[in-house]
Amino acid sequence: EAQLVESGGGLVQPGGSLRLSCAASGFIFNHHYMDWVRQAPGKGLEWVGRIRTKDRSYSTQYAASVKGRFTISRDDSNNSVFLQMNSLKTEDTAVYYCAKVDGDYPDSDGDWRGVFDIWGQGSMVAVSS
C-alpha cells in the first residue's frame, strides 16, 4: 500500500527555522514529482511547492508566499522528501502535507501536470512567540 509519513513539525518562534521530512513507501518514489500543501487552522488548502524528478533536473517551484524562504529537496535513495522552512512567520502556522503527484498529462515542454493521489497524515507547524 502506498504511504507517506511526515515528521518534524513543532512550535517555533517567528524568524526561526524548521525542517519537515516525508518518508514514502509502496510506490516507485523516483518516478514521481512530490509536492507540499498546507492548511492553516480552519482554512482551506494552499499549495506550497513542488520538486520534480531526476529527469527534470530535480527542479523546484514555489508559491509566491514562501518563495525565497522555503526549500524542497529529495533523497531518492531513501525515498524521502524534505521541506526546509526558514524565516518563519506567524502566518506560516498550518498543517503541512506532503503529497505524491500522479502525472496525468505532459505540457508542451514535457512537464507533467497531475493530481494528488497519496497524502501524508499531516505535520503541524506552529509559529508563535
Place this chain on the structure above:
Amino acid sequence: DIQMTQSPSTLSASVGDRVTITCRASQSLNIWLAWYQQKPGKAPNLLIHRASNLKSGVPSRFSGSGSGTEFTLTISSLLPDDFATYYCQQYYDSSPGFGQGTKVEIK
C-alpha cells in the same frame, strides 16, 4: 495565477438529498480539474480527476462534469459518510491551485 472559486461555501442538506457544488476558474482549464473530500483532522482524499473521471474505489453516487471554466461535483444521494468539506483543484497550470472549499453539513 489561476483563481478558483467554489460555491456555495456551506451547504446544508439531509441524508438522501442530491447536492451540487460548483467550481469556476478564472481561465480555461480544459478538463484538468480534480475534486477532493476532506474530513476533520484528516488529509484530503482524491475523488475525481479529469473533471469527470472517478478514482477507483470512489462510490458511483459521486460524479463530476464540466470543462473550460465551469465544473460541478454532484452527490446523487447523500449518505452520512459524505458530510465533509470538498475542494476543487486545477492542474492546468504548473502551480496547482485549490478552491476555497465547500462544507456539506447536516441540515
